[in-house]
Amino acid sequence: MNDLDKKQDAAWVRRLLEWYDTNKRILPWRSSPTPYFVWISEIMLQQTQVDTVIPYFERFVQRFPTVSELSGTDIEDVLKVWQGLGYYARARNLHKAAGVISDNHNGIFPESAVELQKLPGIGEYTAGAVASIAFGEAVPAVDGNCLRVFARFWGISDVIDEPKTKECIRSRLAGYVSEGNPSGFNQGIMELGALVCRPTNPDCGQCPIKSGCMAYEKSLTAVLPVRKPKSSVPHRTLFAAVVWRDDKVFVMRREYDEMLGGLWRFPNVTVKPGDETSESLGKIVEEQISFRARITGKYGQINHAYTHFKVSITVFRCEFNEGTAISSELRETLVNVAWISLEDVEEYPFDKASLKIIDLIRSVDFS
DNA sequence: AAGCCGGGGTT
């Protein structure tokens, strides 16, 4: 059976397309699926749920309506709009890719999945999504939803995280992508995964393709897909210093090649278990801020969970020692440090943990 | 192939 016969035979594809046409949600990037809108939305939707993305998308395209306006913007302004959305490499790659499109493609989007995947931040999934939704190319777009839907539909019990399993599903799916409506095909699968074929408690009664679904027929929706067990996340203890000089606090910007690159933070130090004394805070003064300060109090503690570890941060109040010179090494990195008042916080992109510290400062100083 | 990268919603 060749691909054409397969597509004609696949009644589930027709039912999926009909279901999507009737049940799709109204979303900001669907009203006008221009390459730029589709691209921005697909990057934001990586590992991030629709409801979280909507307000960020609205703000982003209002602030940066076109590729050229995005490429002509300072990365720090892009990060500021991205603040709180997470996975900040996405914002840095978005900005980088906008530069590539402006400089190497005359400002015109590459139109094929193969060309799109050459841009920074665009992998196999996103290339397929943009190519199919914005340009009508009949290629699959295999994301987490899609893997779950077809592990169930085809009764695949191989571990879903394995690249081999993903490639098996992707190539098999390539034989079914609707030539007439690849956009509806891919979005229909993802919408089905989000609304009906959910991770837990799938609503099989409403599923347009339950007929022919292996998991539904054999009552395996609770077992499929099979996932690789995840390793536990370690816990770290940190001390942070909020150093005041008159009515301003000292902050520093992370390098772009480190975690949370480009985002601002307070000086901090990792504390080894059993060494949780305020002496550790002295190391911050010596090694990071390169000027003298003295501890004048303790604000309290905040907790934060990252992807691969958790932190507890004890926050100390400090005061700049007047009369001590700012060292030469600090002066050299002056673009990466600043004294700011709490009112100016809005102008700097901070990570979530730092924002929690700022909330803590405000609540303590207020009382 | 495995590890790294945020944050929020759901159960």
Place this chain on the structure above:
DNA sequence: AACCCAGGCTT
């Protein structure tokens, strides 16, 4: 608290 999410990049 564990699991999941419209993944991609680095090693």
